[in-house]
Amino acid sequence: MKKKILAAILTAAMTIGMVGCGSTSSSDNGNNSASNTEASSNELTVWCWDATFNIPAMEEAEKIYQKDHPDVNVNVVETSWEDIQTKLTTAATSGQNDTLPDIILMNDTALLNNVKNYPDLFADLSDSGIDFSKFASYKTAIGTVDGKNYNVPFDSGVTALFIRTDVIGEAGYSIDDFTDITWSKFIELGEDVLAKTGKPLLSAQAGGPDLLIAMLRSAGDSMFDEDGNPNFAGNDVVAEAVEDYETMVDKGILVEVNDWDQYIGTINNGTVASVINGCWITSTIQAQEDQSGDWGVTTMPRLDNAPNATNYSNNGGAGWMVMNDSPNKDLAIDFLKNTFASSTELYDTILPTTGAVATYLPAAESDAYSQENEFFGGDKIYERFANYGAEVPAITLGQYWEEAKSALGTALTQIQQGQDIQEALKEADDTVSFAMSE
Template sequence: MKEAEKIYQVDHPDFKLNIVETPWDDLQVKLTTLAQSKEYGQLPDIMLIQNNAFQKNVINYPEVFTDITKSGIKFDEFPAGVNGYSTVGGAHYGVPFDSGTAINALRTDVLTQAGYTVKDFTDITWDKYITMGEDILAKTGKPMLSGQAGSSDQILMMLQSAGASLFDKDGKPTIVGNVALEKSITLYKEMVQKGIYLEVNSWDEYIATLVNGTVASALNGVWISGSIQTAKDQSGKWGVTDLPALSGIAGATNYSANGGSSWAVSSNANVALATDFLAKTFAGSTKLYDTILPGAGAIANWTPASKSTVYAEPQPFFGGQPIYADVIKFGAKVPANNTGAYYYEARDAVSAAITQIIAGKDMTSALAEAQAAVEFAQN
């Protein structure tokens, strides 16, 4: 935001931003409190909203947000899958910012030890991934992946890669009878049982499996690259490619997302000024993204940024691969995902179901209970 302010001030020298950093959980509480008390005058002009919470907030508190569809911002310069998070009823309420585009980051030295390359993991299916993962585990002793037990992140990335969701277009849960979800859970359970997916108990333990070399890869939002690069001794030993696809599922792709956020303009804003600022910076300035990428690792969703020489620079940590340019290309192919107003309730319910299924519970009944829990929350 500070860099965006400098860029906008070139043509608007009197422009100033008052930037207030607020942790997401606190921001959500404040937003909810102001909405329920109708104290709209205390809202900031612009807010950074987590993508997975965006639709929920707009649907629950429409009077807090501004429809910026006709603001002049070029939404077609952002991937449809990312625009979808902040689109409600066909109207745009947000400008996508940091990328949650998913990557498959692989330890190239481990692959070499087992006779594989990153290319072998490019544009493949999960079935082939599991077959190679078993071989790599047998030859190196390293599981392919890791993640927090009881978390649905992996499943939801697999689900979105096929353009599927936990809700239909009307906001009704689609947990029961969701073929893509059932396929994703089946594959996840298979990986855990075969030892190629290591479940751990906490986020810190998950990060430790990456930086300590416990596993051969990380599959997550591109923001995970920041944690991976803290392992200085692994510089040059990583590569990045796209995700495995769900075989036999209509709409399956090799692209997905996890996380990310978008800028919202509040109903209390000077809307013309706020949207012009966003249009000239986060939705219109290659210079901005060139500046914040090296210093903050803030990877753009704005597609024109991929043409920048900074994004095209080889990254030594990743063996000289220009991973940031690759990630923007991946992002343009991520299917849209309808999160709805009860995304977190559905996410928690599915997480609980996965834990039960891994422990041996029948998938059909576990998912039926998950859907019933979401429907109860909706009512």
């Protein structure tokens, strides 16, 4: 089984991460001023998001590193991805690099653009002694720009349908009824579940295109074509995904909320009966301990008409980067080298509690991947994630991914306000093309 899981993750090396792993609002777990000029030689400041995923992973890494370096402390400052990006841009354009921490978590989809725009901000890790061949090749490729390695890869964002088996049971269904189905079937089931239980199946942030992008990715489609041009207008796969999304909203199967915290609330307070997201959402679901045994995991729906439709996708993935001007740069690199870049103990520890499916390949040989998870009815969910990851279609990941994501979100809002789908998608194309030309 270990060899099977390792082979699955190696095959998944053909996949490309999409959006970041569930950002939360910024809060302070330490010194949020975080000017690296104030950092002591034995304290590292880290900016990252998600109090149930990335933050506990970094805190566990601190414990492991302290076994041989007891005088080193890690100050983790919970910072949303949006805030990290804003602060990076501000520091780079104002020349105030000393306002940045020692280490940041970078969304996979944003790395290329940031390194291209601000090449002096990030430390080159090529000669750090880190063995990048030990990571899934697609993750190493994401962090490699002009032949230089800029990040220590972290997690996979393989997507799944997480579903309340108790709720769908009330409506007379089992998880098998939701396995390997189309979106039209999902909508049909969703209408019946809503009628019988009063619960919609899904929630999403209003104007947020994450679910749409996952739907595109499941069909091997991207926001960019093979030449790197925006790929919205005239794209039948995009139009089908938008129409399915709008149908779910209109029928009440999908409820939209204003922000990430409200989205998490719909999951934990039982407003919705399922979640479609990257496997990193596992930790958020498991945080509601009184729901243990009430959840199951299966494949996401596939588009009905897309020629390359599958039930597999990816949403998320990130890696750790060291700031080039950090006075603690060498310590930061050594810390990452001896934790996220080499410690199977770290990944064994965080897998059951966070659901962090590693892209560090030796971690896949661990028995932790074959453990049953009682929260999800005793299912071996990490085996599922590894096997699902092997089936995710490869796509074109453009430098201007974040700009395209924003443009698609705007188009979705305009369509919901009554604008013609193709007209809104053409405007999205134009917006991204303009950004690329600047």
